[in-house]
Amino acid sequence: MSIIAFLLxxxxxxxxxxxxxxxxxxVVEKTGLLNLGIEGMMAIGAAVAFILVFQTGSHSLGxxxxxxxxxxxxxxxxxxxxxxxxxxxxxxxALSVLGLGLSAxxxxxxxxLTVSGLPRLGLPGLxxxxxxxxxxxxxxxxVWLAIPFTVALGYVLTRTKPGLVIQAVGENASVARSIGxxxxxxxxxxxxxxxxxxxxxxxxxxxxxTPLWADGMIAGRGWIALALVVFGTWKTGRIAFGALxxxxxxxxxxxxxxxxxxxxxxxxxxxxYVVTILMLxxxxxxxxxxxx
Amino acid sequence: xxxxxxARERASRPMMLAxxxxxxxxxxxxxxxxxxxxxxxxxxxxxxxxLRPFLSWYSFTEVLxxxxxxxxxxxxxxxGFRANVFNIGAEGQFIIGAICASxxxxxxxxxxxxxxxxxxxxxxxxxxMAYALVAAGLRTRFGASEILVTLMxxxxxxxxxxxxxxxxxxxxxxxxxxxxxxxxRDAILPTLFxxxxxxxxxxxxxxxxxxxxxxxRHHFQGYQLQVGGMAPRAATYAGFDKRRAVxxxxxxxxxxxxxxxxxxxxxxxxxxxxxxxxxYGYAAIIVAYxxxxxxxxxxxxxxxxxxxxxxGDAATVSAGLPVAATQVFQGMLLVFYLICLTFIRYRIEQVxxxxxxx
Numbered sequence: 001m002s003i004i005a006f007l008l009x010x011x012x013x014x015x016x017x018x019x020x021x022x023x024x025x026x027v028v029e030k031t032g033l034l035n036l037g038i039e040g041m042m043a044i045g046a047a048v049a050f051i052l053v054f055q056t057g058s059h060s061l062g063x064x065x066x067x068x069x070x071x072x073x074x075x076x077x078x079x080x081x082x083x084x085x086x087x088x089x090x091x092x093x094a095l096s097v098l099g100l101g102l103s104a105x106x107x108x109x110x111x112x113l114t115v116s117g118l119p120r121l122g123l124p125g126l127x128x129x130x131x132x133x134x135x136x137x138x139x140x141x142x143v144w145l146a147i148p149f150t151v152a153l154g155y156v157l158t159r160t161k162p163g164l165v166i167q168a169v170g171e172n173a174s175v176a177r178s179i180g181x182x183x184x185x186x187x188x189x190x191x192x193x194x195x196x197x198x199x200x201x202x203x204x205x206x207x208x209x210t211p212l213w214a215d216g217m218i219a220g221r222g223w224i225a226l227a228l229v230v231f232g233t234w235k236t237g238r239i240a241f242g243a244l245x246x247x248x249x250x251x252x253x254x255x256x257x258x259x260x261x262x263x264x265x266x267x268x269x270x271x272x273y274v275v276t277i278l279m280l281x282x283x284x285x286x287x288x289x290x291x292x
Numbered sequence: 293x294x295x296x297x298x299a300r301e302r303a304s305r306p307m308m309l310a311x312x313x314x315x316x317x318x319x320x321x322x323x324x325x326x327x328x329x330x331x332x333x334x335x336x337x338x339x340x341x342x343l344r345p346f347l348s349w350y351s352f353t354e355v356l357x358x359x360x361x362x363x364x365x366x367x368x369x370x371x372g373f374r375a376n377v378f379n380i381g382a383e384g385q386f387i388i389g390a391i392c393a394s395x396x397x398x399x400x401x402x403x404x405x406x407x408x409x410x411x412x413x414x415x416x417x418x419x420x421m422a423y424a425l426v427a428a429g430l431r432t433r434f435g436a437s438e439i440l441v442t443l444m445x446x447x448x449x450x451x452x453x454x455x456x457x458x459x460x461x462x463x464x465x466x467x468x469x470x471x472x473x474x475x476x477r478d479a480i481l482p483t484l485f486x487x488x489x490x491x492x493x494x495x496x497x498x499x500x501x502x503x504x505x506x507x508x509r510h511h512f513q514g515y516q517l518q519v520g521g522m523a524p525r526a527a528t529y530a531g532f533d534k535r536r537a538v539x540x541x542x543x544x545x546x547x548x549x550x551x552x553x554x555x556x557x558x559x560x561x562x563x564x565x566x567x568x569x570x571x572y573g574y575a576a577i578i579v580a581y582x583x584x585x586x587x588x589x590x591x592x593x594x595x596x597x598x599x600x601x602x603x604g605d606a607a608t609v610s611a612g613l614p615v616a617a618t619q620v621f622q623g624m625l626l627v628f629y630l631i632c633l634t635f636i637r638y639r640i641e642q643v644x645x646x647x648x649x650x
Contacts, residue, residue, distance in 0.1 A: 034439070036380070040623075076627065084634040085297060089378045089439060090581050091630060097574060098623025104616030105330065215616070223447060230440060264459065266451035273444040277430070280444075284435040 007251055008135035012143045013209050015247030017042070017201040019146060021225035022232070022239050023153060024197025029229055030157070031190040032170040036092025037077050038198045039222025040099020041070040045199025046206035046218055047103035053115045053207045062207045063142070063200055070199020071192050073099050078191040082184050096222070103218070110213040117211045118142065142204055154236030166190065198222065227276035233283055246272045297638035307636045312582055312593065315629035322624050323617075333611050340607035341621065345599045351606070353488035355598045357560060360490075361386070361552035363497035363594035365576035367504040368548025370585045372541030374508070379542055381427065381442025382549040383573025384449035385420040389550025390557045391453060392419030394472055394564040396479065398461050403476030412479060413496070413554045420550020421543050423449070428542040432535045438542065446573065457566055472564040481559045493555035497594075500548060505587035549573060571619075575601075578626045597622060 021038055028035045049066030053059055077095050080086040118140035127133040157163035168176045169186050177183045202218055210217065224246060231246075232239030252268045320338060327334035345351045365382050372379045379385075393416035396405060405411065423445065430436040457470040466473070481491040552572060557564050579597050583590030604618030 036439075036443075080627065080630055084631060085638070086630040086634060089380065090577070090626065093380065093574065093577055094623050094626035094630065096623075097578065097619050098627065101616045101619030101621075101623055104614055105326075105620055108614045108616075215614075220447060223443060226440065227444060264455050266455040266458075270448045270451040273447045277436070277441055277444050280436040280440055281430055281434045284437070 003255060005131065005135045006255070007248060008132060009138070010251050011244060011247045012136070012139055013247075014250050015243040016143055016146055017205040017209060017221050018225055018228055018246055019150065019240060019243035020201035020204065021198040021222060022228035022243060023150065023236065024194035024201075025225055026229045026232070026234055026236070026239060027153075027157070027166065027190045028194035030166050030170045030234060031187045032173060033081060033187060033191065034088055034092065035074065035077055035191060035194055036089060036226070037073065037095030037099060038092075038194070038225050039218065039220065040096035040103075041073050041195050041198035042099075042202035042205070042222045042225075043103035043218045044073055044099040044106075045070040045202030047107040047202075047213075048199075049203030050115065050206040050213045051106060051110060053211075054110060054113060054213075057115075059118055059207060063203050066199045066203025066207075067196040068199065070202065071196040074191050074195020074198070075188075077195070078188045082187050082191070100216075100218075104215045107213050107215060111215065112213065114212045115207055117208050140208055142208065150236055150240050157236065198225070201225070224272060227272060230283065231272070231276050231279050233279070242272075294643040295640050296643050297634070298641045299638055300636075303636050308584060311632040311636055312584065312589070312596075312629060314632050315582070315625055316596070318628040319621060319625045322628075323621055326620070327611075327613070327617075332613055337607050337611035337613050337617070340610045340613075341600055341603035341617070343603070344606040344610070345602040350488060351602055353485055353490045355595070355602045356490045356494055357488075358598035358601050359594050360493040360497045361556060361572045362576050362579050362597055363591060364493070364500045364548045365545075365552050365572060366579035366583065366590045366594055367497070367500045367587060368545040369576055370580040370583070370587070370590055371504060371507070371544050373580055374585050375537040375541055377538050377541035378439045379424060379427070379442050379545040380439055380577060381424070381444075381446040381449075381573070382545060382576055383569055383571070384442065384446030385424050385546045385549035386553040386556075386569050386573050387446075387449040387453050388423040389416035389420035389553030390564060390568045391456060391553075392416050392550070393554030394461070394475075394557050397475040398472055398564070401473045401476060403478045405478070408476075408478040409481050409558050412558050413481075413551055416550040416554025417547045418550065420548070420553060421546040424542040424546025424549070425539070428539045431538050431542075438538065442542075453564075453566065453568070457564065461564065463563075470566050474563050475558065479558055480562060481555060489560050491555070491559045493552070493559055496551055496555065498591075500551075501587050501591050504590075508587060549576075575622060578622050581626055582629050597625075 021042055025035060025038055045066035048069040049062035052065040053062035056062075073095055077091055080091040081088045120138045120140050121144065122133065122138040126137050129137065157166065165176070165181055165186065168179075169181065169183050173183050176186075201221070205221065206213060206217055228239055228242045228246060231242040249268050249271055252265070320342070323341075324334045324338060327337045345355045365386065369379055369382055393412035396408060396412050396415065397403070400408075424442070427436075427438045427441040427445065430441050431438045454470070457472065461472050463469070463471055463473045481493060484490045484492065484494065553568065556568055556572075561568060575597060579594045580590060582597070583593035600618050600621050604613070604615055604621070607613040607617060608615055
């Protein structure tokens with residue numbers, strides 16, 4: 001396979017775990033919270049999904065289980081931070097450590113085992129197009145579903161009442177409260193959504209993208225998702241674009257290693273983080289949700 | 293019926309002291325249930341985690357070896373956390389400290405540099421500090437969140453380490469392993485006891501703890517940082533400068549993490565490796581919080597977490613637990629501690645019958 005074909009075929013799948021987790025975290029941050037536990041939620045989702053798919057062979061069950069696992073862990077975060085008013089940095093990091101630990105604990109006896117991935121489906125009629133047909137336009141079902149989902153989420157957040165309520169909670173919680181919105185409940189829902197999306201992203205990574213269990217296989221994707229939210233300035237379309245960009249870079253790293261290109265692959269890997277820091281600088285000057 | 297949390301005027305001191313022990317008890321209980329549910333010998337696992345490290349002199353010295361980096365980093369971080377400056381990138385500052393310290397033995401693999409290991413520790417401290425201060429600059433100049441900047445910089449630090457070990461600093465005689473040359477003898481920290489790996493970095497950590505205590509207790513800046521964290525308004529009236537708190541917190545956090553990184557390569561590792569930090573930077577955050585962000589409490593919590601690390605190694609053999617069990621234990625410990633803390637700082641009050649939305 002040529003390099004172009006490899007990139008066309010693989011980018012969307014590489015981007016998907018990042019996209020799902022980042023979209024979830026975006027909603028959390030829009031309500032004015034920061035969940036640093038995403039890495040742990042992706043890890044636990046990945047482990048639970050892998051075990052379910054390995055035992056039952058059902059990917060649907062795996063995705064559902066992964067999402068539920070992420071959701072459960074995120075509810076611990078919500079309870080600590082919203083109900084008990086615990087410091088969100090400490091709570092988030094505690095859950096990342098806990099989630100990573102639990103995923104390793106649960107996954108221990110599945111080390112190096114594999115499951116079958118998902119079949120790749122071509123778009124009817126379009127998969128005959130040379131080059132892009134069998135690569136870019138032939139993807140698994142979750143990638144195909146993620147595209148309309150991303151568009152719909154963007155629509156809901158910017159054009160509908162629930163979206164505007166979320167926005168209001170994040171921008172001024174006390175005003176939202178005085179208008180009569182239940183701020184705590186809205187934040188609980190947002191954190192739960194974020195946790196489930198992170199778990200789903202983890203599930204996709206462990207059962208479809210690289211359908212093999214290895215401890216630590218989430219490998220910092222949760223941190224990248226956090227970066228991605230900043231990179232995308234809390235906007236769905238830009239986050240999707242960022243996910244593709246970060247996805248290509250992660251493939252570029254693989255390629256550089258495989259082909260022995262002289263350019264240090266570490267430079268490519270670091271690029272998203274450097275760009276994220278630059279974005280933070282630019283946004284903070286214009287007061288983004290996190291500027292304090 | 294609705295309830296709400298009302299801040300207590302004064303947190304009770306005995307309860308503050310009891311909180312970590314209550315959290316430890318709950319964590320043990322939860323671990324027992326979890327291990328049993330996974331079909332592991334739960335009692336044996338807990339015994340290994342908490343008691344094994346005390347059963348031989350050697351494993352006890354290993355606890356002290358582990359404790360040194362955790363203690364010094366946590367003391368550095370707690371200064372910032374008390375002032376609401378969240379440096380969560382100690383992991384990166386640790387790695388950069390390790391890299392800067394390694395420069396000397398990599399360039400002079402035969403040794404012979406005067407004051408070699410002390411120089412390496414200083415280089416590590418400076419490197420860690422410089423790396424952390426990038427976040428301070430971006431925070432004070434542009435308002436960029438130090439939480440995210442330090443986190444991103446940790447991820448970049450790992451790539452810098454990989455680049456050096458796969459490229460220019462790779463040991464030419466190292467069978468292509470991603471590691472540097474072995475350091476000469478004068479690039480290694482003196483050890484404290486014969487036959488054990490515990491080294492002088494434990495003294496660095498204890499001195500840092502004493503300094504942190506003095507700083508918090510007596511020094512004006514310490515007072516300012518404390519006020520800044522706990523009552524921002526009062527701090528502003530007292531002429532408190534948030535910018536200075538950001539610079540000082542990140543500088544001290546970076547120095548501490550840098551020294552720990554230097555001590556690791558110049559200590560038990562004896563070379564620069566990819567696995568130079570086994571998550572010390574993140575574990576130290578847990579240590580700092582479980583120690584109540586108090587210099588004395590942190591000495592105790594760093595000891596506890598080190599026991600669990602060494603006990604975790606023992607448990608892999610005796611109870612068939614993966615090393616990750618120690619992570620689970622740490623994570624639960626912090627979660628339970630944070631819960632305890634809430635009940636110390638707040639009391640639960642029933643909201644009067646009127647339909648008020650909380």
